Amino acid sequence: MALGTRLASSLRPTLAALHWAAPRQCRWLSTHRRSEPLLDLRGIFPPLATPFSPTQEVDYAQLEGNLRRYTSIPFRGLVVLGSNGEYPYLAPPERLEVVSCVRRALPRDRLLLAGSGCESTQATIELTVSMAEAGADVALVVTPCYYRGAMTSAALVHHYVEVGDASPIPVVLYSVPANTGLDLPVEAVITLAQHPNIIGIKDSGGDITRMGLMVHKTRQEDFQVLAGSAGFLLASYAVGASGGVCALANVLGAPLCQLDRLCREGQWQEARDLQHRLIEPNMAVTRRFGIPGLKKAMEWFGYYGGPCRAPLAPLSPAQVEELRSTFSANGWL
Numbered sequence: 001m002a003l004g005t006r007l008a009s010s011l012r013p014t015l016a017a018l019h020w021a022a023p024r025q026c027r028w029l030s031t032h033r034r035s036e037p038l039l040d041l042r043g044i045f046p047p048l049a050t051p052f053s054p055t056q057e058v059d060y061a062q063l064e065g066n067l068r069r070y071t072s073i074p075f076r077g078l079v080v081l082g083s084n085g086e087y088p089y090l091a092p093p094e095r096l097e098v099v100s101c102v103r104r105a106l107p108r109d110r111l112l113l114a115g116s117g118c119e120s121t122q123a124t125i126e127l128t129v130s131m132a133e134a135g136a137d138v139a140l141v142v143t144p145c146y147y148r149g150a151m152t153s154a155a156l157v158h159h160y161v162e163v164g165d166a167s168p169i170p171v172v173l174y175s176v177p178a179n180t181g182l183d184l185p186v187e188a189v190i191t192l193a194q195h196p197n198i199i200g201i202k203d204s205g206g207d208i209t210r211m212g213l214m215v216h217k218t219r220q221e222d223f224q225v226l227a228g229s230a231g232f233l234l235a236s237y238a239v240g241a242s243g244g245v246c247a248l249a250n251v252l253g254a255p256l257c258q259l260d261r262l263c264r265e266g267q268w269q270e271a272r273d274l275q276h277r278l279i280e281p282n283m284a285v286t287r288r289f290g291i292p293g294l295k296k297a298m299e300w301f302g303y304y305g306g307p308c309r310a311p312l313a314p315l316s317p318a319q320v321e322e323l324r325s326t327f328s329a330n331g332w333l
Contacts, residue, residue: 037314041111115174131169136169173196251294
């Protein structure tokens with residue numbers, strides 16, 4: 001962390017000089033496409049669950065075991081330290097060690113996106129630099145939300161510009177209003193899409209009109225929109241999304257990759273049939289039962305789920321039965 005802090009600090013004078021040299025606006029603002037190709041985010045990314053031991057310590061051996069199984073599924077990459085990874089419950093050294101562990105196990109042709117969003121801009125920059133040093137290819141930066149009443153579009157644009165300027169790796173915006181109570185405004189996304197180091201957004205809100213508008217309004221930029229849930233993946237592709245970061249991919253990764261393929265090949269009837277079978281299981285491991293439900297379902301499909309960290313509580317026997325019935329009714333168990 002100290003190295004990350006020094007690096008971030010050393011960047012600030014240069015970035016400040018560039019900013020003040022720009023006439024009346026940030027120099028990165030442009031209506032033209034970038035000359036450099038960006039990372040291709042097309043495909044499915046599971047936001048990994050962080051495995052814990054019975055004593056609630058991070059279980060790196062079980063993490064590596066899950067990763068070995070995931071390498072056989074044609075994911076575009078993996079996301080670590082998102083909301084499904086219990087990111088708020090991990091200490092800073094644990095966060096970096098999880099990234100390092102995943103990077104060591106992940107083939108180089110798979111992208112590693114790492115959550116680095118903090119409440120302050122300075123802390124976000126420092127953690128983003130540290131994530132890059134630990135092996136992340138892309139920083140996934142959630143909206144700061146503790147003072148959500150003050151998080152105007154202008155404040156959020158300023159925050160992300162500072163992070164994008166200082167980050168040594170590309171940045172993906174992350175809007176998850178169910179957890180933060182805050183939607184990243186579309187006008188802010190359109191502005192930030194012009195930044196040369198901000199390459200996309202993971203939008204978990206489920207508003208397809210909003211997602212289609214973001215795709216449409218950023219079409220002149222090399223900017224990619226990722227669906228934040230399996231429940232609306234097909235609809236997202238229909239309006240131009242590039243891929244999906246889907247909690248259900250921890251459990252049903254192969255079917256989600258199949259849905260991705262069917263959409264790209266224009267096999268819409270087959271895609272719709274598959275999407276319908278994924279809606280209820282997805283709701284069960286996200287909105288209804290959350291991470292405890294996700295981890296329980298992982299165990300039925302041969303992965304290590306294990307306990308959550310307190311204060312997240314395990315499912316009751318009745319909830320486990322309801323979860324199992326949901327997967328069974330849709331033909332997955």
